[in-house]
Amino acid sequence: MTRISIVGGSGYSGGELLRLVLFHPDCEVAQVTSERFAGKFVHSVHPNLRQVTQLKFCAVDELAPCDVLLLCLPHGETMRRIDEFERLAPKLIDLSADFRLHDEDSYQRWYGGAHVRPDLLGSFAYGIPERHRAAIRDATRVACAGCNATASILALGPLVGAGLVESVVIEVKAGSSEGGNAASAASHHPERSGAVRSYQPTGHRHVGEMHQELGQLPIHFSATAIEMVRGILATCHVFLAEVLEEKAVWQLYRAAYGEEPFVRMVKERSGIYRYPEPKLLAGSNYCDIGFARDRTSNRLVVISAIDNLMKGAAGQAVQCLNIMCRFEETAGLRFPGLHPI
Amino acid sequence: MNECVVCGAAVTVADDAVIGELLECPECGSELEVTGLKPVVLSEAPETEEDWGQ
Numbered sequence: 001m002t003r004i005s006i007v008g009g010s011g012y013s014g015g016e017l018l019r020l021v022l023f024h025p026d027c028e029v030a031q032v033t034s035e036r037f038a039g040k041f042v043h044s045v046h047p048n049l050r051q052v053t054q055l056k057f058c059a060v061d062e063l064a065p066c067d068v069l070l071l072c073l074p075h076g077e078t079m080r081r082i083d084e085f086e087r088l089a090p091k092l093i094d095l096s097a098d099f100r101l102h103d104e105d106s107y108q109r110w111y112g113g114a115h116v117r118p119d120l121l122g123s124f125a126y127g128i129p130e131r132h133r134a135a136i137r138d139a140t141r142v143a144c145a146g147c148n149a150t151a152s153i154l155a156l157g158p159l160v161g162a163g164l165v166e167s168v169v170i171e172v173k174a175g176s177s178e179g180g181n182a183a184s185a186a187s188h189h190p191e192r193s194g195a196v197r198s199y200q201p202t203g204h205r206h207v208g209e210m211h212q213e214l215g216q217l218p219i220h221f222s223a224t225a226i227e228m229v230r231g232i233l234a235t236c237h238v239f240l241a242e243v244l245e246e247k248a249v250w251q252l253y254r255a256a257y258g259e260e261p262f263v264r265m266v267k268e269r270s271g272i273y274r275y276p277e278p279k280l281l282a283g284s285n286y287c288d289i290g291f292a293r294d295r296t297s298n299r300l301v302v303i304s305a306i307d308n309l310m311k312g313a314a315g316q317a318v319q320c321l322n323i324m325c326r327f328e329e330t331a332g333l334r335f336p337g338l339h340p341i
Numbered sequence: 342m343n344e345c346v347v348c349g350a351a352v353t354v355a356d357d358a359v360i361g362e363l364l365e366c367p368e369c370g371s372e373l374e375v376t377g378l379k380p381v382v383l384s385e386a387p388e389t390e391e392d393w394g395q
Contacts, residue, residue, distance in 0.1 A: 250347070251348075267369055
């Protein structure tokens with residue numbers, strides 16, 4: 001069994017990683033850290049894991065060597081302690097934003113401060129398997145993509161790759177778990193309940209990743225927090241360089257994702273769920289993608305949905321782990337979601 | 342093997358299919374109608390749309 005330790009295991013992504021790795025056929029959880037909860041059972045923080053494990057949190061300083069370290073620390077911590085983590089495990093998978101961008105200036109621009117280990121920028125494979133599977137397979141370090149970036153890049157990649165996009169406007173509706181598990185006045189129930197909150201109409205950090213992956217085409221991104229705990233729905237208004245027939249769009253996406261285990265095309269002409277719907281994906285690692293062509297203009301609306309904690313974080317990390325360790329790519333990730341929910 | 346007129350996916354039409362027979366595309370779910378035989382011709386079946394715009 002491959003021994004996995006999770007650093008920063010008390011947050012939502014850490015809890016999802018625990019849930020996944022505890023049932024993974026080829027892995028076992030060696031240690032889980034939390035400075036705040038060191039010494040306490042992990043199920044005291046993640047109650048869904050009651051009677052699943054008797055693991056207790058430990059401090060980072062107590063970590064022993066293992067096969068793979070999964071890093072779920074707040075942004076800025078991984079780059080500060082990277083040498084320490086590299087001494088503990090030959091493979092690192094980082095869920096923070098520290099090593100997603102490969103360029104120092106880009107990091108400075110989107111994160112507003114200097115990177116403390118610019119020498120390592122570019123040394124992490126970018127963790128979207130559908131675009132970087134070969135690099136992930138050979139990597140010792142992987143940086144998982146941001147959740148909004150994952151939904152947007154998967155939606156747009158085939159069109160951009162074919163040189164068909166002039167510009168795009170992306171509107172993301174996001175669940176509250178995107179904001180992490182720290183409470184604030186803004187998350188206080190009377191304030192948050194029922195809110196449709198424009199929390200980042202412009203300037204979202206994930207746009208830096210989108211440009212890195214998709215190039216310098218105009219990307220206009222806005223994010224809105226809605227009444228949902230898990231999930232992202234990215235509605236991408238793509239302005240095409242040429243008019244595309246619907247069949248051509250189907251063929252483009254089928255060529256890109258037809259063999260992918262976790263990307264599904266969802267565009268049905270009848271039924272209740274005709275386009276991607278994030279609530280059906282809760283707990284699953286799927287990215288569902290659909291589209292609709294505007295017959296009166298060059299606009300193509302591409303819609304993608306993911307669970308931000310799964311395909312947008314922990315599920316993506318486990319998919320990368322499977323690729324890096326030569327496991328079945330779907331191992332530990334076969335949960336199909338719930339219906340109804 | 343025939344092709345869905347909406348998404349281009351491969352669609353199997355039975356040897357004993359008849360004019361007017363309805364099929365569902367396995368990929369996009371479109372309802373297809375057999376409108377010709379020898380060779381088989383598939384057309385998009387007419388559909389009553391829901392109006393969600395009230």
